[in-house]
Amino acid sequence: MAVGLPENIFITKLDAAANWARSNSLWPMPFATACCGIELMATAASRHDLARFGAEVMRFSPRQCDLLIVAGRVVMKMLPVLQRIWLQMPEPKWCISMGACACSGGVFDTYAVVQGIDRFIPVDMYVPGCPPRPEQLLQAVMDMQAKVRRTGTIMGREFAIRDMPSGPAPFDSDERYRIEDTRLVQLGGFSAAATSAGRGATRG
């Protein structure tokens, strides 16, 4: 062992060794809910061959994974499941948000679809596209590797500073307005049924 060298050189080397090992054996957890999942499968298949980057070991148990790939839209009924899977993954772990729906809700701006998973779980890499080509996902995996090599530490200190949500605030002004509107209606003594019946009567 390097006797006589300053201690910090030793620690940096260990970080680099850990980053090298981690970045070349990312084990993805495929959270595939939509058509992005098909592209994810294509990426892992022989033509595009995710194994070239050491990330071919798809595990369907979050306990064995360190890279969450969210491929597809996440609805409000699925979000608690996604959060639970994220919490079940052991450290160190990273997250790729794949496709327009996972990143922002995509075209599905409805009551049931979460408008971007980064509002509720941390995201490291965003892949645009609807769905993205396998090449784009490969690029994201390569960028992910570069990020691990660049910022990783063996004790995961780089994660501690990320204490803010990576996405926008859960409630935008539009949404807040609708919620307050609902609350006013309820405070005024009208149920949704009563107001709609009243509207029907005035129309007729």
Added chain:
Amino acid sequence: MVCLTELQQKFSSEITESHFRDNRRLDVPAAAVLPLLTSLKSDYGFNMLVDLTAVDWLEYDGAPDRFSVIYLLLNVDSGERLAIRVPVNLPDALLPSVYSLWRGADWMEREVWDMFGISFSGHPDLRRILMPEEFDAFPLRKDYPLKGRGERHNFPVITRSGS
């Protein structure tokens, strides 16, 4: 072949018939729907309930009722099809369940309850099927905003340092 005058004599004089292309449709008052459907199944051989769904007519010009519940029936042996349309209004949006006639009505009635808030008396297990249990609105009603009332973003935020 179902005869309209026969049904009118048996069940209700308010039953009316209309056609769209080769579809035959009957408008039936809510009070007559269960005996009529029972008879259609046992006497006329409509042994399959293809679909059970609903329409919200709020702010639709000329619509007399708030909702329509629609039963699509099929006689598997003869190939005859029939659509039954039943008006439903608030505040007591309630119809008799047809689960006893066609088991397939189970989830379809749950879906109509989940999306429109129309309940079915006699259903063995009427609870939400698509939306989470704690959801407290009926999203396919036309007075419900498309983007919801914030339910989709009412979750705890997990940060990277906190996980």
